Amino acid sequence: MSKNQKYQVCIIGGGPAGSTCAFMAKKLGISFIVIERKEFPKDKVCGDGITFGCLEILRAEGFDLTEIEKDGNLNYTKNIRFHNSKGExxxxxxxxxxTLERERLDSYLWNQIENKNKLERTTILDISRKQNVYEITITRDSGQQILEADFIIGADGYSSFIRRRFFPKLVYPxxxxxxxxxxxxxxxxxxxxxxxxxxxxxxxxxxxxxxxxxxxxxxxxxxxxxxxxxxxxxxxxxxxxxxxxxxxxxxxxxxPNNIELDKLAINNVLLTGDAAGLCDPLFGHGIDNAIMSGIAAINSINYFISSNHKNFPIDEVYRYHLSVYFKDILYHSNEIMNKIEAGHLDILEYIKSVISK
Ligand SMILES: Cc1cc2nc3c(=O)[nH]c(=O)nc-3n(C[C@H](O)[C@H](O)[C@H](O)COP(=O)(O)OP(=O)(O)OC[C@H]3O[C@@H](n4cnc5c(N)ncnc54)[C@H](O)[C@@H]3O)c2cc1C
Missing domain, CATH: 3.30.9.10 (D-Amino Acid Oxidase, subunit A, domain 2)
Structure with a gap:
């Protein structure tokens, strides 16, 4: 029987969180594989709205966006208009x-990963841990196979297999x-x-x-x-x-609108994006947070691998990264949403207060 292929990181899911994570892993020299159950190009139900911050993060990390800009489908609109119930x-x-259709965005991000580092149309049958190494049993057209990895990144969306397998009590609003x-x-x-x-x-x-x-x-x-x-x-x-x-x-x-960020890592398994419930409670956007958390996850692993602080738990490092990036934003959005729901705040008042800052 052939020896199992071994990686430092196994990323489950090739959406924005997983693909960005893979792009960063390559940059950092970390050995990795991405497992995706579907085949690209594929649709993802979404509003197709992309925040300016999202594109800025991608550019800053080295993505060359001219490819998606030049085909004319990345649509920069002139205005954003908010309406309230009074007709104002x-x-x-x-x-x-x-805006950019998700089929295009997701394919673009996926195509940045080299073929040797990704598997499409692949189903995970099981994941177990032996002597601190994860064994991932997969099946694909070519048959069944076992891969090994030191770290698992769950980037497999809201219905995350990884969350259900390793975080049994984690349920998000x-x-x-x-x-x-x-x-x-x-x-x-x-x-x-x-x-x-x-x-x-x-x-x-x-x-x-x-x-x-x-x-x-x-x-x-x-x-x-x-x-x-x-x-x-x-x-x-x-x-x-x-x-x-x-x-x-x-x-x-x-x-998913999770604002509890301290339970998203356990025993070298890190949850990102929708698997971690990181959509904004007020506006529902999550592509940017998926991308940001993918970067945070791989940076946390890199910190652990390349530093001398091997005894400092990686789970703690990731929790720290998440709290720096998201805590204030998600709490604030949640608070605003609750005020709107209770009738204590009108969306237009809120938007005016944001513009005036
Ligand atoms: C109707 C709707 C509108 C939205 N509108 C916007 C918007 O306009 N702007 C915005 O920023 N956000 C929006 N969002 C949120 C946004 O779609 C998500 O936050 C974003 O897709 C999260 O990215 P992700 O990579 O974490 O997960 P996903 O995009 O869900 O990717 C997960 C990937 O994992 C794969 N996968 C799943 N299970 C497995 C498995 N067991 N093994 C291998 N692979 C697996 C999936 O096939 C998929 O490719 C919207 C969401 C919805 C539902």
Missing amino acids: NISINNNLFC KRISCRYYATSEILTTDTNEFYFIDGVKPGYFWIFPLSGKKFNTGVYLPNGTQEELFAIHRRFIEAKMGFLPDENDFKSWVI
């Missing part, structure tokens, strides 16, 4: 927010959300719209222009069933665009 709105005229791709001649193509209105508050409807006449529309709801989500979204589309879309064209998924 406020516009911010800048391009701090852009979650909200539901759905997306519908619309084509419209009447919607404005240079503005990203957020509607914090009755019936969905403290959640909101969104309309984000993509390239051409294509729009990503969706709703982010505090609670409710999938049927309610689709029904409310359909009525919104009808009101804005004058037609009732087919329910089969709606896709929903979960947005």
Whole structure:
């Protein structure tokens, strides 16, 4: 029987968290493999909204974004407009927010990883630990195989196998959300719209222009069933665009809002992105936090591997990184969301206070 392939790090999941983590691991000279159960290019249910900060992080870490910029699909809109229930709105005229279909973004990030470091269409059958080394049993077209790794990074999204396998009691508050791709001649193509209105508050409807006449529309709801989500979204589309879309064209998924950041590492297993529940509670964005936590995870491992502090637990280092990057932001967002929900704050007052700072 052939010897098991051994890596320092095994990254599970090739979304934004996992792919960025892999890019950084290569830069840092860490041996790694990424395991992804699906095949690229693939869709991911999302609003396709990318914060300015997200692109800045990628550029700062060495990603060459000209490839996705030059095809014209990275869409920098001129305005962001927020609406409240009273029919009032406020516009911010800048391009701090852009859109790119996730199929394109995720493929771009995945393509930055060399083939020898990644496995697609691969299912994990089991992970066990023997003498401080993880054994990952996988199966793919070529058959079953065992890989070995010192560290595991769980970047496998909200339904994370890694979280369920190693963090049995970890359950995050979650909200539901759905997306519908619309084509419209009447919607404005240079503005990203957020509607914090009755019936969905403290959640909101969104309309984000993509390239051409294509729009990503969706709703982010505090609670409710999938049927309610689709029904409310359909009525919104009808009101804005004058037609009732087919329910089969709606896709929903979960947005996890974890603000407890001290339980995301255990025995050299680190959770990142949606697996760690790091979506913003107020706006639901999580691509930037996934990317940031992927970087934090691999930096924590690098610190451990390359420093003389081998007795300083890596789990602690990662918790420290997470608290530096996210704690204040996520607590603040959660607080604002609670105030909006209780009727103590209007979204426009909040946006004005942010602009004035
Ligand atoms: C409707 C909706 C709208 C949203 N809109 C926005 C938005 O506009 N902007 C924004 O910033 N965020 C948005 N988000 C949140 C954003 O989509 C997530 O935060 C982001 O995708 C998290 O990235 P990730 O890499 O952690 O996880 P994912 O993107 O979920 O990637 C996880 C990867 O792991 C793979 N995987 C899963 N299980 C396994 C397994 N067992 N083995 C191997 N691979 C596995 C999956 O196939 C996938 O490729 C939205 C979410 C939803 C649901």
